[in-house]
Amino acid sequence: EDQVTQSPEALRLQEGESSSLNCSYTVSGLRGLFWYRQDPGKGPEFLFTLYSAGEEKEKERLKATLTKKESFLHITAPKPEDSATYLCAVPAFGANSKLTFGKGITLSVRP
């Protein structure tokens, strides 16, 4: 059974204070990993797909990286508008795109 664990559960940063969010996974075979952002009262918003170890993706202040056991979402010089819950997920085996999600990391960035 696929398992996804995110840490820490919550993270409070000062504006401009860079940090990283962790997503570790246990799967029978790596089929990719997805990162999402979720704002209060909204559905998860897709950010990145990573398919192989060593792959990196960037978007504005966010950079996602992937190893064989975990993924990191690096946030460089965060701003208050980066405050959200960040979710990672892995797809199940088979052609049905079912995702197993971690419980999420709630990021708060203080001005």
Next chain:
Amino acid sequence: DAGITQSPRHKVTETGTPVTLRCHQTENHRYMYWYRQDPGHGLRLIHYSYGVKDTDKGEVSDGYSVSRSKTEDFLLTLESATSSQTSVYFCAISVLSGINSPLHFGNGTRLTVT
């Protein structure tokens, strides 16, 4: 915007009553999903559909049924609502035709069972 509309956005119902939530998409994607999100559990898959009249169970399907009579609509029904089904329900679609594609989500329905 993946063109997903969920209705209603909020609903309060009593224990034992039937409830149907609707998910509508505008782009004729084949795969559609229902998830629930609860504190401490994250997002969990209830049911999914891989075409009209083709559905399958997820990890938390007990107490729920689904129907898909048209490509654009995927309905989730709670036959007899219980307090444990108080949750936020999200519909999602897979926008790519290949396997292992990311999902795109609607903005959810907040259901309270009293």
